[in-house]
Amino acid sequence: MKKTMIFIFLFGSLLISLFPLYLMFTTSLKPEGSLLTAMNELWPRSITFKNYWDVWMSGPFDRYFLNSLGVAFVITLGNIFLALMVAYAFVRRSFVGKKLFFGTILLTMMMPAQIVMVPTFIVMKHFGWLNTYWALIVPSLVLPFNVFLLMQYLKSLPISLEEAARLDGASPFQILFKIVMPLTKPALAVVGINTFLGAWNTFLYPFLLTNTTEMRTLPVGLALYKGVHGVDWVHLMAGSCLAAGPVIFVFLIFQKLIIAGLTAGAVKE
Amino acid sequence: MKFLFFILSFFVAISSSAQTVTLGSVTLHVWQFSIDEEQARPLVAEFEKAHPNIKIHMQQLSWDFGNDKIITSLISGNAPDVFEIGSTWGPHFSQSGVLKEITQETEPYRDRYLMWEPVMVQDKVYGFPWLVGTRFLFYNKTLFKKAGLDPSHPPRTWDELLSAAKKIKALSSDTYGYGIAVAEEFAPWHTFIPYLWNGGGEVLSRDWKEVTLNSKAAYQTLAFYQSLKPYALLNHQEQIDQLFAAEKVGMILSGAWNFKSIQKTNSKLEYGVSSVPTPKSSQLPISFGGGEMLVMLDKTKHPKEAFEFIRFLTSYEVELHLSRSQRNVLPSLKAALKDPFFEKDSHMKGFAEQMLTAKTPPAHVGWIKMEKILSGLIDRVMLQNESIPQALEGTSSQLSKILNQTQKKGTISDEHLTFWILVFLVILVLGFWFLRNRKLPVGEFSTWILVLPWVGLFLVFSLYPLLYSLVISFSDYNVLTSHFSLSGFSNYVETLKDSEFLKALGHTLFFAVGTVPFTLVISVGLAALIHQGVPWKSLFQAGFFLPVVTSVIVIATLFTFFYSESGFLNFILTTLGIPKPNPAWLINRNWALLSIMAMAVWSSSGYYLILFLAALQSIPASLYEASRLDGANGLQQFFKITLPSLKPMILFVVVINTINSLQVFPEIFTMTKGGPARSTTTIVYYLYEKGFSEFQMGTASAVAYILALLMCLFAYFQMKVLREKS
Numbered sequence: 001m002k003k004t005m006i007f008i009f010l011f012g013s014l015l016i017s018l019f020p021l022y023l024m025f026t027t028s029l030k031p032e033g034s035l036l037t038a039m040n041e042l043w044p045r046s047i048t049f050k051n052y053w054d055v056w057m058s059g060p061f062d063r064y065f066l067n068s069l070g071v072a073f074v075i076t077l078g079n080i081f082l083a084l085m086v087a088y089a090f091v092r093r094s095f096v097g098k099k100l101f102f103g104t105i106l107l108t109m110m111m112p113a114q115i116v117m118v119p120t121f122i123v124m125k126h127f128g129w130l131n132t133y134w135a136l137i138v139p140s141l142v143l144p145f146n147v148f149l150l151m152q153y154l155k156s157l158p159i160s161l162e163e164a165a166r167l168d169g170a171s172p173f174q175i176l177f178k179i180v181m182p183l184t185k186p187a188l189a190v191v192g193i194n195t196f197l198g199a200w201n202t203f204l205y206p207f208l209l210t211n212t213t214e215m216r217t218l219p220v221g222l223a224l225y226k227g228v229h230g231v232d233w234v235h236l237m238a239g240s241c242l243a244a245g246p247v248i249f250v251f252l253i254f255q256k257l258i259i260a261g262l263t264a265g266a267v268k269e
Numbered sequence: 270m271k272f273l274f275f276i277l278s279f280f281v282a283i284s285s286s287a288q289t290v291t292l293g294s295v296t297l298h299v300w301q302f303s304i305d306e307e308q309a310r311p312l313v314a315e316f317e318k319a320h321p322n323i324k325i326h327m328q329q330l331s332w333d334f335g336n337d338k339i340i341t342s343l344i345s346g347n348a349p350d351v352f353e354i355g356s357t358w359g360p361h362f363s364q365s366g367v368l369k370e371i372t373q374e375t376e377p378y379r380d381r382y383l384m385w386e387p388v389m390v391q392d393k394v395y396g397f398p399w400l401v402g403t404r405f406l407f408y409n410k411t412l413f414k415k416a417g418l419d420p421s422h423p424p425r426t427w428d429e430l431l432s433a434a435k436k437i438k439a440l441s442s443d444t445y446g447y448g449i450a451v452a453e454e455f456a457p458w459h460t461f462i463p464y465l466w467n468g469g470g471e472v473l474s475r476d477w478k479e480v481t482l483n484s485k486a487a488y489q490t491l492a493f494y495q496s497l498k499p500y501a502l503l504n505h506q507e508q509i510d511q512l513f514a515a516e517k518v519g520m521i522l523s524g525a526w527n528f529k530s531i532q533k534t535n536s537k538l539e540y541g542v543s544s545v546p547t548p549k550s551s552q553l554p555i556s557f558g559g560g561e562m563l564v565m566l567d568k569t570k571h572p573k574e575a576f577e578f579i580r581f582l583t584s585y586e587v588e589l590h591l592s593r594s595q596r597n598v599l600p601s602l603k604a605a606l607k608d609p610f611f612e613k614d615s616h617m618k619g620f621a622e623q624m625l626t627a628k629t630p631p632a633h634v635g636w637i638k639m640e641k642i643l644s645g646l647i648d649r650v651m652l653q654n655e656s657i658p659q660a661l662e663g664t665s666s667q668l669s670k671i672l673n674q675t676q677k678k679g680t681i682s683d684e685h686l687t688f689w690i691l692v693f694l695v696i697l698v699l700g701f702w703f704l705r706n707r708k709l710p711v712g713e714f715s716t717w718i719l720v721l722p723w724v725g726l727f728l729v730f731s732l733y734p735l736l737y738s739l740v741i742s743f744s745d746y747n748v749l750t751s752h753f754s755l756s757g758f759s760n761y762v763e764t765l766k767d768s769e770f771l772k773a774l775g776h777t778l779f780f781a782v783g784t785v786p787f788t789l790v791i792s793v794g795l796a797a798l799i800h801q802g803v804p805w806k807s808l809f810q811a812g813f814f815l816p817v818v819t820s821v822i823v824i825a826t827l828f829t830f831f832y833s834e835s836g837f838l839n840f841i842l843t844t845l846g847i848p849k850p851n852p853a854w855l856i857n858r859n860w861a862l863l864s865i866m867a868m869a870v871w872s873s874s875g876y877y878l879i880l881f882l883a884a885l886q887s888i889p890a891s892l893y894e895a896s897r898l899d900g901a902n903g904l905q906q907f908f909k910i911t912l913p914s915l916k917p918m919i920l921f922v923v924v925i926n927t928i929n930s931l932q933v934f935p936e937i938f939t940m941t942k943g944g945p946a947r948s949t950t951t952i953v954y955y956l957y958e959k960g961f962s963e964f965q966m967g968t969a970s971a972v973a974y975i976l977a978l979l980m981c982l983f984a985y986f987q988m989k990v991l992r993e994k995s
Contacts, residue, residue, distance in 0.1 A: 002903075003803065003804075006798055006803055007803050007804060007805075009798070010795070010798055010799065010803060010809055013795065013813075014808075014809060014812045014813060017812065017813055017815075017816055017871065017874075017875065018812060018815060018816070020816070020824070020827055020828070020831060020871075021815060021816060021819070023827065023830075023831065023837060024819075024823075024827050027830075032533060032534070058307075059306065082722055082723060083723075085719040085720070085722075085723070086719065086720050086723045088719060089716050089719040089720045093712065093713065093716040093719070094712065095712025095713075095716050095717065095720070096702075096712055097701065100701065101720075101724075101727070104727070104731065104732060104735070105727070105731070106981075106984070107735060107977060107981075108731040108735065109925075109928055110928055110932075110976070110977040110980040110981070111734070111735065111738070111973055111977060112932050112934065112953045112956060112973055112976065114934070114953065114956060114957050114960060114961070114969070114973075115734075115738045115956070115960075115969065115970055115973040116734035116735070116738065117337075117341060118341055118344050118345070118737070118738075118748075118966065119733060119734035119737035119738065120730065120734055121341045121342070121344070121345045121347075122344070122345040122687060122737075123729060123730065123733060123734075125345045125346070125347050126687075130347065138726065138730070139726070139730040141722075141726060142722070142723045142726055142727075144731075145925065147723075148921065148925075149880070149921065152917050152918060152921045153883075153884070153887070155917065156887050156917060157887075171715075172713075172715040172719075173715070176719075186883040186884075186886045186887070187883055189883065190879055190880060190883045193814075193879065194876075197817065197818060200820075201819075201820030201821070201822075203334075203820070203822060204334065204337075207331070207334055207338065208334075208337070208338050208341055211298075211326075211328055212326075212328070213306065219820060219822070220331075223331045223333060223334075223822075224305075224329055224330075224331050232530070232533065232534075233830060236826060237827075240819060240823040240826070240827070243819070243820070243823065244818050244819045244823070247818045247819075248815065248818055251811070251814060251815075251818060252811065255807070255810060255811055255814070
């Protein structure tokens with residue numbers, strides 16, 4: 001009885017939480033011009049995929065898509081390894097400047113993107129990285145948020161396993177990648193999802209730092225599409241669905257890892 | 270010696286070969302907003318064919334953030350040779366020194382083109398008017414017929430407009446006679462100022478030395494404008510335009526972009542266009558004119574070629590071609606406005622006729638700030654129900670303040686800024702090295718391998734930008750002139766004294782305090798319920814996260830749609846018989862911020878839910894088993910085991926969520942632009958306005974540091990409170 005109540009409650013909340021996305025999807029299927037007469041239809045009377053086709057054909061969207069995918073993939077991979085290394089060093093090691101570094105990471109998280117935009121642009125120009133993949137990838141390889149998240153998680157892990165491995169003669173890197181990393185799986189999956197999402201959806205920096213069609217990412221392409229063709233809900237929603245699709249796919253992969261963390265269940269004291 | 274000679278000749282060879290390449294062809298970088306890439310390609314090809322030595326690299330910018338891109342590239346010295354700016358930005362750019370003066374070059378064209386004022390400083394010219402536009406009256410012929418009005422006779426006078434609006438409003442409760450744009454930056458004043466001018470009012474005196482807004486003419490115009498309110502739809506221009514297309518609004522004052530969007534959304538709509546109504550029928554109507562200017566960078570290496578290209582874009586053929594194919598802009602060339610093409614199309618003809626009598630607003634440097642205040646005047650009268658004399662008085666004094674501000678000019682070039690920051694950085698690192706606590710170990714070799722990749726990135730992409738903005742925050746830095754002078758704490762003092770800043774601070778705190786606890790309770794609660802085991806567990810795990818998958822901009826757009834006058838939320842409320850707020854959510858001063866907050870809770874809960882789900886995995890199952898044997902129920906388990914174990918994650922989420930909430934920006938930018946009546950202006954939005962539309966980077970940086978300090982305080986107390994509990 002209680003279980004059923006909880007289930008019904010959760011299911012109701014889920015419906016509320018998914019409703020706007022449902023609205024986005026159904027709107028994207030409505031034929032152009034029908035929206036004004038049928039704005040509040042729960043299911044479109046006639047379905048069309050033409051909006052998707054229009055958006056896709058309006059520019060080299062396949063290229064935008066591949067750019068977004070490549071950039072987001074490399075950034076995600078970088079964060080999973082590099083952020084873990086940094087977080088591990090912060091939690092388990094002591095070194096010169098640790099506190100200072102720690103304080104400044106916090107400060108970087110507190111700076112609005114609009115302020116660091118200009119100096120970042122200047123750095124990119126000096127490096128000759130404007131309009132290259134370097135500019136899109138390198139600054140995001142270790143995101144402070146991920147370092148914090150992993151630190152928080154690593155702190156809760158028992159140190160005994162690592163010490164045992166050290167006594168067995170394992171090198172520091174073996175300990176990190178063979179022992180700590182598997183234990184951190186749920187947190188790493190969260191890092192993976194969040195980083196991929198962030199990188200996939202980011203608009204401002206790719207827009208500022210790229211100058212040619214070949215270098216554009218999906219959000220930049222969509223923003224320009226919106227700009228030229230005016231606000232037109234059905235196409236806008238189709239574009240948004242196009243952007244959301246791959247991320248949902250990636251999410252489902254990482255989500256399995258979060259649950260895998262449960263079955264691995266290595267944390268037992 | 271021989272070796273040296275060899276190297277020398279090698280370099281000579283390289284440099285000379287490089288030179289021949291640049292001599293052979295010139296590459297021009299052009300950034301513009303108005304033409305999409307498909308349309309630009311044949312134009313560029315045509316130009317390149319006629320000028321084989323010039324290569325054009327054209328890039329299209331988005332209207333939303335294109336200006337940010339121009340400004341960022343100007344600061345870093347990476348700006349294109351030719352770019353497009355809107356006419357309101359003309360004065361600022363023209364006076365800044367970043368644009369090339371082209372007075373002589375444009376001499377022969379001065380009489381043949383419209384709208385030079387925005388790019389002129391006294392009698393010097395800094396740009397070339399390109400595509401222009403105006404505001405005019407659209408009226409729905411079908412609604413006119415239904416209301417017993419003559420569809421071939423649009424209202425010419427204010428009285429006729431008012432009585433037509435009344436009759437159309439009387440048709441049904443969800444039909445409106447007229448559309449009044451409110452709660453935005455630009456549209457409210459664009460659509461009001463033609464009435465003001467026709468009524469004999471002016472914002473500034475002829476020499477721009479005095480504010481003349483507080484006049485009898487302005488009072489009468491506003492009184493007339495207010496008399497339309499009971500029969501009008503008050504909303505953002507975009508919504509008004511859409512509802513006009515949907516035959517819900519009888520008359521609107523709007524721009525030519527409607528031709529295309531009406532064609533798309535409701536091609537059967539029967540409508541006509543006409544001039545702005547005037548107080549008396551005998552008067553010649555004045556309309557509002559604005560446009561796009563092509564300008565050249567002062568530092569461009571190829572001024573001749575750049576001007577050549579500007580002339581190509583502003584030629585009779587190209588301007589007419591763009592106007593014909595886009596149908597939302599007009600040529601700035603007067604002769605092209607009289608082309609037979611306009612005779613054939615009644616809508617375009619009406620549009621072109623208006624252009625010839627259009628007037629541009631004062632080309633004053635401060636106009637960028639003044640226009641927002643003018644839009645605020647409409648909000649004051651229409652939304653806040655302030656009395657007209659009071660609103661005029663308040664607005665005038667705000668305008669005078671801007672008029673009396675003097676442009677400060679820096680004395681130090683920013684070219685050396687980077688160098689000094691690097692020096693500063695080296696001193697900082699060395700100082701730290703010598704002053705470090707000698708007892709602490711430097712760290713093992715392997716530790717440094719772990720952190721080294723990050724330290725490099727950190728120094729370049731985090732510390733350098735931080736120091737840069739810190740230095741800037743203590744100076745007067747006009748990004749356009751690229752000169753600055755140190756000003757001590759004045760940016761900080763002035764910011765803290767600014768009542769606009771304090772209001773923004775209030776909104777931001779309200780936003781954070783109103784969203785963080787809700788998000789926390791929802792995400793912890795749902796995570797715990799899912800974790801303790803329900804059927805279809807993985808469905809819930811995935812489902813609640815899905816809203817996070819879409820970007821903030823998409824979600825904000827979606828919710829703008831959801832919250833609109835005829836949107837889904839109002840639809841649900843009407844169905845349930847619950848009264849809906851009037852005006853609709855996002856343009857209602859009392860509801861706008863709350864609406865955005867509700868959206869923020871909705872869209873971020875799933876994100877934190879995932880963090881909690883991951884943290885829940887690290888709680889040993891044995892703890893639950895043991896407590897179950899002791900006879901604890903689910904609720905007891907939650908408070909005794911789950912919550913205490915989640916404490917580190919709760920602390921983390923509260924701190925992160927507070928930081929994120931205090932930085933709320935894209936939602937505001939997409940949904941309300943800080944309106945209505947500045948009721949949703951948050952700190953970062955305020956900062957954005959200062960830096961990127963008023964060009965005061967110094968003030969913007971100071972605001973950022975004040976904000977960061979505030980966040981540190983928050984984080985400190987949160988850590989203290991949450992840690993003490995354990």
